[in-house]
Amino acid sequence: MAPACTLCSGKCRAAMPRCRPETPHGSRRTRPMAVDPSSMSWEDKVRMMAETSEGQFRALGLSLVEASKERVTVKLPWQEKLIGDPKERVLHGGAITTLIDSACGYALFTHLRELADIATLDLRIDYLKPAAPERDVFATGEVYRMTRSIAFIRASAYQAEGDPIANAVATFMLGANAPKYAAREKTE
The missing domain is CATH 3.10.129.10 (Hotdog Thioesterase)
Structure with a gap:
């Protein structure tokens, strides 16, 4: 099993499926914006x-x-x-x-x-x-x-x-x- 994200302890996978523990949130490579911003x-x-x-x-x-x-x-x-x-x-x-x-x-x-x-x-x-x-x-x-x-x-x-x-x-x-x-x- 992959290590949990250091920012959210792995809870981000539901909201941000593209989150990877080895790549920080917000990285230009992953762009973890799976959440619909218009609903926030x-x-x-x-x-x-x-x-x-x-x-x-x-x-x-x-x-x-x-x-x-x-x-x-x-x-x-x-x-x-x-x-x-x-x-x-x-x-x-x-x-x-x-x-x-x-x-x-x-x-x-x-x-x-x-x-x-x-x-x-x-x-x-x-x-x-x-x-x-x-x-x-x-x-x-x-x-x-x-x-x-x-x-x-x-x-x-x-x-x-x-x-x-x-x-x-x-x-x-x-x-x-x-x-x-x-x-x-x-x-x-």
Whole structure:
């Protein structure tokens, strides 16, 4: 018998038959989306995306703290491997950038009627002060405007509520992996 999935202890097979213990959930190779997203609540969709994520989200140990229709909060735990300044022992700005980008992306997912590919078009971050050493950082993102193909999102990274270490505005594209148009035939 194959080993159980480390994420769900094997319970995923009913909902996600393509889940394989040897391949993390959300892998681009398996794309375990056997569940009909249209039957899920927006909160369940966001939680599923966070729980099945891989790549930087998983490597940095990010976790979803809150998901509501208004906002999403993601946590970046302080880790020795993410220190940007060994003398001050604060988290690297790149890790905080990834945290903010993730909070924006998950905030966008709460506004979609169905799961879709998205891509960050622009992410502008104002770093207000360094993070305090050896403390977790949180980022809250909220969508403030959406068009048919573009979403506008703001976010804030903080260690204490109301005391931001960085503020951001982001623009995301919806349908990031849409099929490409065929090239025009070359005329001689």
